Amino acid sequence: MKKVILGVTASISAYKAIEILREFQKRGWAVKVVMTENSTNFVSPLTFRSLSGEDVITSQFRDLKSGLEHIELCENSEALLIAPATADVIAKFSCGIADDFLSSLYLACKKPVFLAPAMNEEMLLHPATQRNLKRLKEDGVFIIEPESGYLACKEEGEGRLAEPKRIVFNVISGLGKEMKRVKVLVTAGATREFIDDVRFISNSSSGKQGVAIAHEAALMGADVLLLLSASSCEKTFVKTERFDAVDELRKRLKGRDFDIFFMTAAVGDFKPVRRFKEKIKREGKLNIEFGMTHDILKEISQKKREHQVIVAFAAEARDFIERGKKKLLEKEADILFVNPVRSGVGFSAEENEGYLIFRDGRTKRIERASKEKVSKTIIKRVLEYYKGISGGGNVL
Ligand SMILES: Cc1cc2nc3c(=O)[nH]c(=O)nc-3n(C[C@H](O)[C@H](O)[C@H](O)COP(=O)(O)O)c2cc1C
CATH class of the missing domain: 3.40.50.1950 (Flavin prenyltransferase-like)
Structure with missing residues (x-):
């Protein structure tokens, strides 16, 4: 002890x-x-x-x-x-x-x-x-x-x-020694796209899982930077910067160096084509046209250097492994953690569960547990993978 x-x-x-x-x-x-x-x-x-x-x-x-x-x-x-x-x-x-x-x-x-x-x-x-x-x-x-x-x-x-x-x-x-000198970049929480000056479209991600991953990596001695959504109420003990819209997160990620990147943030897929001025009046019907946001993760994956590891996160309603594998390839990430969209786990919940899917097709089931415990397992597996591809890399 x-x-x-x-x-x-x-x-x-x-x-x-x-x-x-x-x-x-x-x-x-x-x-x-x-x-x-x-x-x-x-x-x-x-x-x-x-x-x-x-x-x-x-x-x-x-x-x-x-x-x-x-x-x-x-x-x-x-x-x-x-x-x-x-x-x-x-x-x-x-x-x-x-x-x-x-x-x-x-x-x-x-x-x-x-x-x-x-x-x-x-x-x-x-x-x-x-x-x-x-x-x-x-x-x-x-x-x-x-x-x-x-x-x-x-x-x-x-x-x-x-x-x-x-x-x-x-x-x-x-x-902490296990991850000393390893640069870890984590994003967490939900993006918000404003429709007018007060209303926005977002999702129910609390940022808990990403914050738990950032904390766990720091406890193992990693050099951690956390990008956390402005809407998250999670308390953090690591270096933290805030973001709101997808474009802001994209800007904050630009040029950031990392050894391991955990893209835990729930990045919105859609944003209003235009932002209305002031507050839209309650009059008749309201039609809002939405367009797609940037696929930030894919952009980063495409610029990835040899020894860097990118971990994607996905929430799926069913066919977890099949859909997870598809998304992993689409995003060109190395590892993907897929969790179910179900009450009690994942979004806003205290607990999580799911599958870790690796590029070579291996999958590892992660049993339902607190997000802190799930983070420990994710980091352990990701670190093994990182050591494998970097021949030890920066890890002691
Ligand atoms: C009620 C009370 C509260 C005190 N709080 C502090 C404090 O918060 N920080 C501090 O530096 N000294 C504080 N002091 C002064 C120290 O107790 C004092 O310098 C003492 O000699 C320090 O002893 P130590 O450093 O051997 O523990 C306080 C003294 C009293 C009477």
């Missing part, structure tokens, strides 16, 4: 470290908690002891068994994460002060170190804190930037601890 050391310091947001611990556990990680003495004023070590199932170290001279824990702990863990990190601990780390257990542990740690600052805006923007953060970045520490929002001092501002899920995502993806 992979293990992370979670360092907790004396910020008002120390209680959020509980959620961070739980999030790691949900992902199958063990967590060893180390607290500064000051932080025990905010959360009791007993809480972390009970939830982690491990003793919590709060002092340089008490709580220790061998006395060498500051050296041994990191050797048996994947990473050291300080969340929340106070201005004080940031200053100590940047100067190499080791006057308590956590700062001694930091100096002795040869594993990746992640730090999530949390403090009031003035403290964060103070030249001293900025200088210390800059120095820590130069020393190779990964800084998980704080967010803007409502702070404990009852002010809106910068300095709020990054969301726990985002912190855990950043740590695991920062450590």
Whole structure:
């Protein structure tokens, strides 16, 4: 089981470290908690002891068994994460002060170190804190930037601890090795074609499957860019750009480099021949003429370089494999995932199922599961294919 050391310091947001611990556990990680003495004023070590199932170290001279824990702990863990990190601990780390257990542990740690600052805006923007953060970045520490929002001092501002899920995502993806240096491009969600200034034609794609694929690839260490539809409400933890109409998506895709491209977006086939001005009045009949949109996927497939892999997605009402094979050839893609148009799976649903179809005619059934689980299987198979054609390619 992979293990992370979670360092907790004396910020008002120390209680959020509980959620961070739980999030790691949900992902199958063990967590060893180390607290500064000051932080025990905010959360009791007993809480972390009970939830982690491990003793919590709060002092340089008490709580220790061998006395060498500051050296041994990191050797048996994947990473050291300080969340929340106070201005004080940031200053100590940047100067190499080791006057308590956590700062001694930091100096002795040869594993990746992640730090999530949390403090009031003035403290964060103070030249001293900025200088210390800059120095820590130069020393190779990964800084998980704080967010803007409502702070404990009852002010809106910068300095709020990054969301726990985002912190855990950043740590695991920062450590990901299987897809390190692989450039992954993902599109997700529905395109919208406006009829007038307020009405549009679209489809019910939520973007969930594409976002899950982008996240899964990032967790495996890939360099991910996600193009997500403006209409999608999905939260993302990877670099994300938004698009609306098919032409906008086409423009955003132009010239983008990738090793693996997942065209998960549900791109509309039709668009109004002309866009009406303002808002069409409710008067009599309305005839709208539709024309075809660009076949973006086919355009990209036709320019594909040797070691690139293109994965298409299709939703079909029946004859999945037959129709999927036909579409794979039409789009000139390498692999196609076809899922049924049926209630409970695919469009807007939490779950998915279907078939992965390969260029050489092989098919692989993917059983009904959450979209996250389906993504894991899709990525595993696509990665095998990518390694096969690129002779390992960029994969470690
Ligand atoms: C109620 C309260 C809330 C605090 N919140 C923060 C905070 O969010 N960020 C921070 O850098 N310091 C905060 N401080 C100041 C730190 O607790 C103080 O600098 C302390 O010495 C840090 O100890 P440590 O870095 O050893 O954990 C807070 C202090 C109090 C009394």
